[in-house]
Amino acid sequence: MRHFIALLMFVFCVGSNALAQQAGFPSKPLRIVVPNAAGGGTDAFARVVASKLGEELGQSVIVENKPGAQGGIGTTFGAKSAPDGYTMTLAFTSTFAVNPFVHKDLGYDPLKDFAGVALGVTQPYLIVTYPDAPYNSLKEFADFARKKTGGATFASTSSQTELIGVLFQTIVKTKMLYIPYKNATTAVVELSRGDIDVMVASLPSAIPLVKAGKLKALAVTGNQRVAALPDVKGAAESGFPEFEAKGWYGLAVPAATPAPIVQKLNHHINLVLAMPDVRASLVAAGFDVETSTPQGFSELIRQDYKRWGEVAKQQRGSQP
Template sequence: MHCIFKTLSLPVALWLLAPLAHAADATPAEVAAYPNKPVRIIVPYPAGGSTDVLARVLGQKIGEEMGQPVVVENRPGASGNIGASYVAKSPADGYTLFLGTSTALAANPGLYKTLPYDPQKDFAPIILATTLASLVVVNPSVPVKTMQELSAYLKAHPGTSYASSGNGTPAHLGGELYKKMAGVQMNHVPYKGGAPALTDLIGGQTSLMFAILPEAMPFVKEGKLRALAVTTAKPTPNAPQMPTVAEAGVPGYELVGWYAFLAPRATPQPIVSKLNKAFDEALQDKAVRERLTSLGFDVAGGPPERLASTIRSETKKWKQVIDEAHINLD
């Protein structure tokens, strides 16, 4: 334990250590017996989407490993706030888990003046499960093929519009981050979802978009859109030929969606450790990795402190972008 926390800041270490104070609430027999009934994973988005599929793929695998069914329950609404609030107020016994996203855990604290939960106080981090890259895509009529050319084009055409899947979404925040770092001006056009945004981009109503990779790549392959770069810090296995935005003209740029599992704050540490081990082993399973890769995910994994650190750093990063762009969803 000493070697793990040696490299952590004091706030992170205290956040991770706090659940230990509640470990005595569960007897050794109860911890050893966990789980002895079905476990629920609360997904804050509708059934059928990529987040839902991720929960079901991993839920089935950890259910097999732990010997109990894992049930996925969808509680969509308010950019993930409804599902997050539900889990935050659930019993801290390890039987109700939250599949949180970068939006619910890192962006929403800046997007909403008031939240019914605190991502850094109301949850015990379990594991950073997967990440999801986006692509910078343009309508083929836009005369650019690289990020450097795009920046030059936007400086010459400051009224150019970029589409997003909605206000406060990663596609929106990614565009605002690019504006800030590249020193360009664009007009934001929000849509109600990625599909209509991509449809209008293909139709020429908008010029570019920071679109999640699995939604945009089929149109790139069909020649309906042109991809300039991937938004991850390093090349993604799902688009290995694509340069990153950072190496293609905007050093330090990174836009990554991420998906993580958390439990209510006071969940005993031994149970959190059991869950971390089960999820981490599931993420190393060949069939699981292949399935997740086919959905566009990059597999992450690792200890709870990796997730804790991610939540802290991403919250700080996106709050600055949100504040400077004056974005508010209340």
């Protein structure tokens, strides 16, 4: 009986200490690990959120860039961090729903190693081409791709944009040649002079080039037009409703992080995303601001993990 009582006291003390830590959270600076280099869309999103979230929580929130291995280095670091809420990882479609199917020995399992905290933004992509291309819509390009000897060429700079191209060729029943690029700058240069037929590009990087006339937009890979490019049709309006392909950014923590801490972070992140200046800044960059519960974001991760996994299997099955 004495041992049993001692065990109960131990469990009570441990539980009390955990609750006390959660009630006082946060008591020190937090960080958001961005698994990409500074200056890109993920980094820009993280910095907008970090600045305002620090004010909300009364603690500084530091953005820590850990690029490499197409997001694998930083995401693995986040997965192995202490599950105390002080380290959040910038989660996005490529690292959480695509890379598990295209890279071996990833170092983390997005479904087992992480808990979703909050969705932040979603964004479709743009199908862009060179200004003098002989096609002006997604339907015209589909016809061109079916007829071109050897197949049309498409460029991308990430695993997800590659699979978006694979999805499109499956829908239009043709075969295209994928050309990978390590950075968007080189791809845009070669696309703009007509060396490549089309490119799957992110909105923040492509919008300024389209507005400057350096690239021509064929369609948005979502089923609605985007405010930043109101004249560019969405996939459904272009005749391809199945071609809805969006990316998303959100925040995640190690799976063992206590639920009250996850809920508190979610609450304050959603407050930040509701701020008019934050929303205006993100919308101007081509994002759709979307809030969620932790459970809702985790479910989105699971759904896209399944969807892009199926597309990746189709790609492998079509390879010789």
